[in-house]
Every structure is written in C-alpha cells, then in structure tokens.
Amino acid sequence: MTTIVLAEVDSDADVDGTPAVPADDADELRNLFDDYNPDVWPLHLVTYALGLVAIALIVRRPGPATDRFVTGVLAGVWAWLGIVFFGRYASQIDPLLSAVYGALFLFQAALLPRSGLARGALRFGPSRGLAGRIGWAALANALVVYPALGIVLGHGYPESPLFGMAPCPTTIATFGLLLLAAPPLPAKLLVIPTIWAVLATLAAVGHGYPEDIGLFLAAVATWVAIVGAGRPTRRTESDHVIALDVPTREGARA
DSSP states (O other): OOOOOOOOOOOOOOOTBBBBHHHHHHHHHHHHHHHHHHHHHHHHHHHHHHHHHHHHHHHOOHHHHHHHHHHHHHHHHHHHHHIIIIIIIITTTOOHHHHHHHHHHHHHHHHHHHHIISOOOOBOOOOOHHHHHHHHHHHHHHIIIIHHHHHHHHHOTTTTOTTTSSSHHHHHHHHHHHTBBBSEEEGGGGGGHHHHHHHHHHHHHGTTOOHHHHHHHHHHHOOOOOOOOOOOOOEETTTOOOOOSSOOOHHHHH
16 A cells, blocks of 8 residues: 555544544545556556465575576566556655655665675575564565455455555565575665655555554564564675574575
8 A cells, every 4th residue: 555645634533433534535545546456457466476486486496596586576566666656656646755655666676686686685595483484474464464454444456455566565575575585684675665664554544544554563573573683783895784583595405
C-alpha cells in the first residue's frame, strides 16, 4: 500500500468508538488500486512467480547464479514501483510526494545490484538462526498473510496491494530476503526500506489499510535480528556492513 496523501484525520469517533477514517482519503487509495491493478494485470502473477522461484533457489540451490537472480528480482520490482507505480499512477494523487517516493525507490533499485552483483555482498542461503527465522516470517507475511488479511479487512482484488506491484508488501519481502543473506550485510540496503516502513505505517491506519502495521513490525524485527546477532558493525571499502546471525553458505550446506 502507498500512503501518498497525509491528510488530517477527523478526531471524531464513529458509533463503535473507533477513530473515523476520512472517506475521501480512503476512497483515493482504493481508487488508485482499482485503476492500477487491472491495468497491470497479470504482472501480479509474474512477480509472485519470480518471488517463489527466488525462495526455491535460496533453499535448493544457493550459489552465485541464485544471488544474481534474487538481487535482480528485488532491483526489478523496486524499479517498477519507482517508475510505474509512483511515476504514473500515484502521481495523480500527489505529484510532489510521488516524485520523492519514486526517487527513493529507484535509488534502492540501483543500490541492490551495485552491492549484490558488482561487489558480491549479497549471498543468499537458507538460515535457521534468528535472522533467518525473522526473514522467513517476513516472506510469509508479504506473500500470504498480508493479502489474506487484506481480504478479511475488505481490501480484496482489485483494491489489494500485492508483492512486486505495491510498495508495502514488496518492502516486507525485501526485509525478509535481505535477512537470508550471509553476513556481512551492507547497512545502506536497509535505510530506504526502513524509511518507507516508518512513513507508510504512520499514515496506513488512518487511510483504511491497517494491514500495513505488519510493515512496521517487519522493520522492527529486522533491526532486532541485527542487534540480537551481537556482532559489531564494520566498514569494508566505502560500505557500512552489518554482520547478521545467518550462517555462511558453506555452513548452510554442511
């Protein structure tokens, strides 16, 4: 989900005592996805298939080819969101904020291959440590729990934000996949996802999409995994990197 318009929420409560959601704000977001999702269908199936293939490769065939594939998938969906979602669709609601958000997503799309491909800093593999458990939980949330919860809350297709096609579930999945990367993890790859998690979640409930609370929880859990690893942050060349409690590829194979 995207939170383009940060409008003031009426302080009045509805009949059951819960805060009222401004109809115009909620309608704008739902109309955005009503227009966007049918226009880009069936690319949702493509991004889901790519995500599932990435997970299968991480589990079954960790190695340089898998690293390139997973990094490419992440970079591709972040670039798509920056160019198409924010640049073409969300810009109809708020051109200025959409330009800022689109630039952030494109910058993240550029960082991923630079760190993961050019420098070989992203080496994915299955993990049973704290970071791995949180990573798998985040992926389950992004691909299964998030859309299911949206249906329960009345945000079924075409109003539903989905992985690869919408910012929030894509960011949750990004946290999950990065937590499956062997240490050290470039810290800068977590900056923009964390910024988006804070900005999006602050406005999500007030705009009628409470399932986006899971995005903030994914960001918090990611940093908990980093701190819980109990290893210092260090610098290699120009990158800050964080050592996570994830076994190396050799250890995973053993």
